Amino acid sequence: MKKTTVVVSSALLLGLLAAGCGSNNSAPAASTAPAASTAPAASTAPAASTAPAASTAPAASAAAAQYKDGVYKAEGEMDAKSGWKSTAEVTVANGAVSAVKFSGVDKDGNDKQQFSKDGKYGMKEKNPAALAEWHEEIAKAEQYYLANQGAAPAFNAEGKTDAISGVSVSVGEYWTLAEKALEQAK
Secondary structure: HHHHHHHHHHHHHHHHHHHHOOOOOOOOHHHHHHHHHHHHHHHHHHHHHHHHHHHHHHHHHHHHHHHHOOEEEEEEEEEOOOEEEEEEEEEOOOOOEEEEEEEEEEEEEEEHHHHHHOOOHOOOOOOHOOOOOOOHHHHHHHHHHOOOOOOOOOOOOOOOOOOEEEEEOOHHHHHHHHHHHHHOOO
């Protein structure tokens, strides 16, 4: 269910981005984009998927030459202090990134996102300054990644960024791992 939601959300975001790009070429497209963003989600899907289809066809064929379809993974080094190894999983469909999962794994094989969802990570309990639980913050980073098709925001030396609202954790390594994963797709 969550994967489907991510894929549908990604498609909608890509559609809205494509509509925004197309709006520079015609006035009607500019008036369509705001209507799609304010309309209910059920009515947004058809408009977002039909309007940009023509304008994204050349981009899709260019992207198809860029990446092979599939699921690609990369992982970082085990952090001795935290006990977690960062991971990134990037899904490519029709030559473009269609989904991304940023997570981690510990020495026992626990998935960091699931560990956090199960209430076992307790980021807010350990750090009252945290904006949300770890899995909630990393989901926002994933959404940003998809909406910007991997374009990285500015990161500080700790891998943190102010560009993603609601994210206080270090996420820079996930962009590096996603790039590493996509190298396999070329």
